[in-house]
Amino acid sequence: MAHQVQAVIAASKNEPVRIETIRVPDPGPGEALVDIQACGVCHTDLHYREGGINDEFPFLLGHEAAGIVSEVGAGVTEVQPGDFVILNWRAVCGQCRACRRGRPWYCFDTHNATQRMSLADGTELTPALGIGAFAEKTLVAAGQCTKVDPRASAAAAGLLGCGVMAGLGAAINTGNVGRGDSVAVIGCGGVGSAAIAGARLAGAAKIIAVDLDGRKLATATDLGATHTVDAATGDVVTAIRELTEGFGADVVIDAVGRPETYRQAFYARDLAGTVVLVGVPTPEMTLDLPLLDVFGRGGALKSSWYGDCLPSRDFPMLIDLYLNGRLNLDAFVSETIPLTGVEEAFAAMQRGDVLRSVVTL
Structure with a gap:
């Protein structure tokens, strides 16, 4: 049964983003459904809106995210419902030549969810960096979820999903x-x-x-x-x-x-x-x-x-440093905004007014 949620969509090149109702499927084998708590506004999202990544519109924007796993599909062992996770766009395969050489941070066959999210009319969406987290819920490959200490602020933790980790x-x-x-x-x-x-x-x-x-x-x-x-x-x-x-x-x-x-x-x-x-x-x-x-x-x-990172190794370690007061992730959160604030956040980013605007849900 598909979930209907609100999300930020870039429908066409250089056009302002808009809020749409989208359909998010229940997770299939190897997939996880995540309730998004916070997602940073990254330059990469703006590049998608401007057509600088590819022309596979419409895009479901957002990728620097943290949230709670609500459902998992068959065969998922990495996470379970209730886990607080940071999403990553480098779910390693474990089988390619880089992974077999013990260098999974160079994985040549990273993967995303198999099912596609869509607009209410059935138009398939392209999720930014295989995530699409300017939304109340998103569907990802379970390997894109890294469990971390739930005491961390979602607004700060999610930034490890891209720019801060880089x-x-x-x-x-x-x-x-x-x-x-x-x-x-x-x-x-x-x-x-x-x-x-x-x-x-x-x-x-x-x-x-x-x-x-x-x-x-x-x-x-x-x-x-x-x-x-x-x-x-x-x-x-x-x-x-x-x-x-x-x-x-x-x-x-x-x-x-x-x-x-x-x-x-x-x-x-x-x-x-x-x-x-x-x-x-x-x-x-x-x-x-x-x-x-x-x-x-x-x-x-x-x-x-991506900072040559291995999310399963680096995210929990960095969150521990954050919670111990050795890494000030909160300093990167310039402001928190609603879903409706993404377009203005792009403008603030271009003006150099912020390190990160963070959508909170």
Whole structure:
């Protein structure tokens, strides 16, 4: 029996989102039905609305979510009704070559729910990142549900489902930031600020925040940055080198994802240092670097996809750190809003007014 719930739909390219009644099926084999408690408004949702991901409209938006499992389908052992879970868009298969090599965070065959949610007239919806959580209920693969401590705030916990995990993981998992390292983060929105928090957790001695917006630099300082660089007032590479005894940072994280910021990251790292790209480029962007510089500087150039996280390992650990006061996830929640506030939240995000607006239900 299908459930009829309210949800945020992007019906066509660049059109304002709207609230619609949708139909959510009962879970089939390997699926779980989740009552959504909170869901963050991410740039990726805006990219879907703008047609920047694909053209498979209409989209059911929302993916940075936490909630309560209400029903499970046949064969589900990961979770049970009543579990408080964070949703993820990387449900690993356990069988592909990456999983068999013991590197499931690189899984090449992640999966989503088999059944499709739909509009009231039967039109099938494309859920954002296979989740679709700007809704009172959503249907996902059971592997997309990670059980965590229910004492956590749903508004804060859900952000681990995408942007905050991407930033934390870029520092901890991909960048392998260690005690005493110097770290520079270029771009201090939600993902970059999370990378700063991750570098602090990892014990970095010097954490340099780089941005054009003074408000974001102030937030970065609150989250652990020891130094800030206003990218509007001077050369970023020179500034980072001056703050690192002329050598450059051990790890530089590009949380913007543009050719110019990547070049800054490349030349702002120490010899044999690491560059981590976690900001998402657009398809037309290209990069031109002298190959001799790539060879001569050594080190590592890495891309971080979802912070190279393994949700079953990372989400419970990070929630424990949050509950123990070592990771301030609440700092990423700029405001809580109803389902009807998503379109204005997109505008606030584009203005740089928020780290995250979070829909609460």
